[in-house]
Amino acid sequence: MSALLPLRMVERPWGRHALPAPFTAPAGCKIGEVWFDPPAELSQLLVKYIFTSEALSVQVHPSDDQAPGQGKEECWLVIAADPGARLGVGFTRDIPPEAMRAAALDGSIEHLLEWHPVAAGDFFHIPPGTVHAIGPGIGLIEVQQNSDVTYRLYDYGRPRELHLDQGMKVARGEPYRRESHCRVPGSGSVTLVDGPRFRLDRLDGTGDARLAARYGERPLLVIPVSGSVRLAGETVGPGQCALAPALAALDPEPGAKLLIAQPA
Template sequence: MVAKPWGVNVLPAPFEGQEGGERIGEIWFEPLPAADQLLVKYIFTSEALSVQVHPSDAQTLADGLGCQGKEECWLILQAEPGAKLGIGFIDEISADAMRASAKDGSIENLLAWHPVEAGDFIYIPANTVHAIGAGVSLIEVQQNSDITYRLYDYGRPRELHLENAIAIAAGMPHDPLLRSHVPETGHEVLVDGPLFRLDRLEGDIREDVFARYTGPLLVIPQEGSALVAGEMVQAGQCALAENLSFVGMEEGSKVLIARSI
């Protein structure tokens, strides 16, 4: 449980009653060695997150940071009426204009704000300037890195990283092919590289899924439950399976599986 100034006082199901008096913004599942390149989070917002950007693997290597970069994706679980995500810019913008807009706060108005609802899915490549708006609950699957450069934070008393952010930020719109709505039922390939895979399973696991998921993988029930090595894993939990043959689907359940490439 990670307290955040933009978090919520009351967590939704299946986490209700676990707040401990704090405003919880994120729930992290601590990675195990066999899958430590990926991190799974739940995120809950009552206010907008900062306008931020993350570096790529190549950029962290060039900067001598000693860790991987951060690409991430979001599956929206709940969204209040009017909830939005800021992803990329409406129009191309220069580094100087981005810097000036971050300083005076107008960067918020230059982002492309996309209305969202439950079932929406968004992939965020490294270097994409983005912000999660208020009233959203989502599952995030990301490279296991917490390098975040904030450009703007609505006047909150937190550190900004303007020059680091400007050095890596892509001043352009987000690719619409990286945004989709996941159908209510069936198997869906959500991410197939270049850094990790993510699928939503429902029903029997197909042979082609076994071919794509060799070795250890993460199992994240979205609705219902799954069996991992004979143990029940419920929605709101995350498990590590030695391989996909150790995973059993419970009838009517929707389950995310993920692995790094």
């Protein structure tokens, strides 16, 4: 049985007709997301690639406490960004709920967000309740709780449903925590997320005793960012995601950079 996870291409109004290698969009389709179907062993996690030609909606996700079994904690690793590309995460100042709702209705919420200029290597952890938006001209890898609960607060006039009542109940009208954003160094293994719902590390080489202790002899997902890794007799490279029975099962080629993820 292959360790590679099946992928699905998802059309979005803000997607792209042409995708970067190794992906190819079907003719006439505007692909915004590439999903990897979660394996039964790690059904709590979902891995996606996201490619934007237009801005995504301003949105927010609930926590597991607010929506049992449907909470959505997520994170992004930017892998490509056009000049001037930005991510909107959190607000520039504290915003009370009534002011946030009014801004969502008149569209000014877009201008209340803090827009972060980004380049390949920028990483953002997005806890539930964080109001956010992805701008155009960005390619990123998203690792998230396996939930599709999204409350759209503003959608640039697109004819899609908004969810202001639900969104106002969970949205935090506050600036983004600086410690949730980092530039991933060019070399070395680094912890990117350490709970509460999942752990994520960027692995450079075979890892170390610290990572071995964190991940133990338990299944994990591996997403190559650059270079490839041998796993169960298969080569897994960028644009793919695979299930590994344990960290020790990975045999990365020299210089390979991998994301590894596991429920916390």
